[in-house]
Amino acid sequence: MSINWFPGHMHKARKEIAKVMDEIDVVIEVLDARLPVSSENPMISQLGKGTPVIKLLNKSDLADPVRTQEWVDYYNSLPDTRAIMIDYKQKKLISSIPNLCNELVPSRSNNGRQVRAMIMGIPNVGKSTMINALLGKKIAKVGNEPAVTKGQKRFLLKNGMALSDTPGMLWPKIEDRDSGYRLAASGAIKNTAIEFQQVAEYAAEFLCQDYPELMVARYKLKKIPENADELLKEIGRKRGGLRAGGKIDMHKASEILLNELRGGQIGLVTYETVSEWLEKWEQQRIE
Numbered sequence: 001m002s003i004n005w006f007p008g009h010m011h012k013a014r015k016e017i018a019k020v021m022d023e024i025d026v027v028i029e030v031l032d033a034r035l036p037v038s039s040e041n042p043m044i045s046q047l048g049k050g051t052p053v054i055k056l057l058n059k060s061d062l063a064d065p066v067r068t069q070e071w072v073d074y075y076n077s078l079p080d081t082r083a084i085m086i087d088y089k090q091k092k093l094i095s096s097i098p099n100l101c102n103e104l105v106p107s108r109s110n111n112g113r114q115v116r117a118m119i120m121g122i123p124n125v126g127k128s129t130m131i132n133a134l135l136g137k138k139i140a141k142v143g144n145e146p147a148v149t150k151g152q153k154r155f156l157l158k159n160g161m162a163l164s165d166t167p168g169m170l171w172p173k174i175e176d177r178d179s180g181y182r183l184a185a186s187g188a189i190k191n192t193a194i195e196f197q198q199v200a201e202y203a204a205e206f207l208c209q210d211y212p213e214l215m216v217a218r219y220k221l222k223k224i225p226e227n228a229d230e231l232l233k234e235i236g237r238k239r240g241g242l243r244a245g246g247k248i249d250m251h252k253a254s255e256i257l258l259n260e261l262r263g264g265q266i267g268l269v270t271y272e273t274v275s276e277w278l279e280k281w282e283q284q285r286i287e
């Protein structure tokens, strides 16, 4: 799997985060609700050990609410962890985040010292949008390319809480094959080294297995497609047009599926479940 971050940047980010972590009372970790594990950066939990964390399962407007609730319950069962499902339109919920931070570190907020929070997450999970909503104004976005040096930014919120942005870029660390495809399929990573059509095939296979009824409804299918190939061919036949000689344009079909999946037109979809990951983690522990 060649979606990865560069060792040099990883090293730099680790150093920068380790430097500021001591001064942080609470970490606000932004995750993509559609793929909570694949959209995390393991360094956050490694370096933030012992620091309370609020996990924001963001973009929940695109995610399967049943699966998101399972993730929220799972994370809330972990020590020093609070999780909420959220999206950028939920202004009231966003404005309650500073109070949640105070609740997680009561000793800090009670002795008069301002609570210091750091917002962290991989690119495109919605950190800047979240910071803008918390501040009530638009701040300039620093590029997400790994080559761009990102100085740390600090903001003061209305309730007196100090909020800092992640220093350095936190790319997802992809060791798991599924994670790479899920990040690509969801659009969390747009330009990847994985073939576009391969991503579409992965997405189609997943949709046939986990959300066949959404496929039938969206593409007005007569029956549940048996596999990715059948689904993509149906989409091509109905929507992508046929090439000369009646050949189905599979690239066009792939494009339609991925665009509609990423944009939420297909419906509310979540790629990973708690039970799947508990099993994987148990397997890794045994090995």
Ligand code: G4P
Pocket (backbone or CB within 6 Å): 058, 059, 060, 061, 062, 086, 087, 088, 089, 121, 122, 123, 124, 125, 126, 127, 128, 129, 130, 141, 144
């Ligand atoms: P980042 O700082 O973590 O890199 O992410 P950023 O806030 O820039 O958000 C990345 C993209 O995700 C943006 O879309 C943003 O609008 C979208 N986004 C953020 N939060 C949510 C959410 O809760 N739900 C949905 N559906 N989308 C969300 P974009 O197309 O890249 O930019 P824009 O044209 O919308 O500005």
